[in-house]
Amino acid sequence: QVKLVESGGGVVQPGGSLRLSCAASGFTFRSYAMNWVRQAPGKGLEWVAVTSEDGGWQNYAQSVRGRFTIYRDNSYSTLSLQMNRLRLDDTAVYYCVRDWSVELWGQGTLVTVSS
C-alpha cells in the first residue's frame, strides 16, 4: 500500500527549530520528486518546498527560503524538512506530497509556533 507518514510536529517557541520527517512506503521513493505543503489552521494551502528525485535540486517558497531546508535519504525512503528561525506564521499542518504533479498526500503533522 502506497503511504506517506509525517512525524516530528509539535509546539516550539518563536526563533526555535524543528525537523519534520516523512516515511514513504509502497513505492520506489527514489523515482519521485517530493514536496512539503502546509496549511495554517482554518486557511488554504501553501506550497513550501520541493526536492528532485536524487535530492540534487531544491526550490522553496519565498516565505521560508533561507530558514527551511528540504532533504531526502533515498536509502531509507525518507523526506525531511529542517525548519529554523520559526515564526508565529509558520504554524500549520505540514503535508508531505509526492511528485512534481503533487499527486499523493500524507496525513500531515501539526507544527505550532507559540510563546
Next chain:
Amino acid sequence: DAVMTQSPLSLSVTLGQPASISCRSSQSLVYSDGYTYLTWFHQRPGQSPRRLIYKVSSRDSGVPDRFSGSGSGTDFTLKISRVEAEDVGVYYCMQNTHWPRTFGQGTKVEIK
C-alpha cells in the same frame, strides 16, 4: 508569482444538481512542453487534500466521472454534474507550471 483566483468562494448546492467552480491565473499556465499544469484538489473536513484532476482535464484513478475539468491558458473550470453528499468540502485549484507553485483560495461546497 502566478496568482490563482477562485470563484465563488462558497457554494451551496442541492443534491443532484450541478456545480461549477472557476479558477483564473494571473499568467498563462501553458508550459514549454505544450502541456497546461492546472490541478484540482478536494479536501473533506479533517482530511488531507485528494487530487481529482491534473493537466486541466485528466481525472485521477477512482474519481467519479461526474467530476470534469476544462479550460485553457488562464481560465479553468471544475464541474460536478450531479452533486452528492460526499462532495462537500473545499476545492482548490493549483498551478504547477511556474515556480513557486500556487493555490487558489479554495471554494467551500456545502449541501443546501
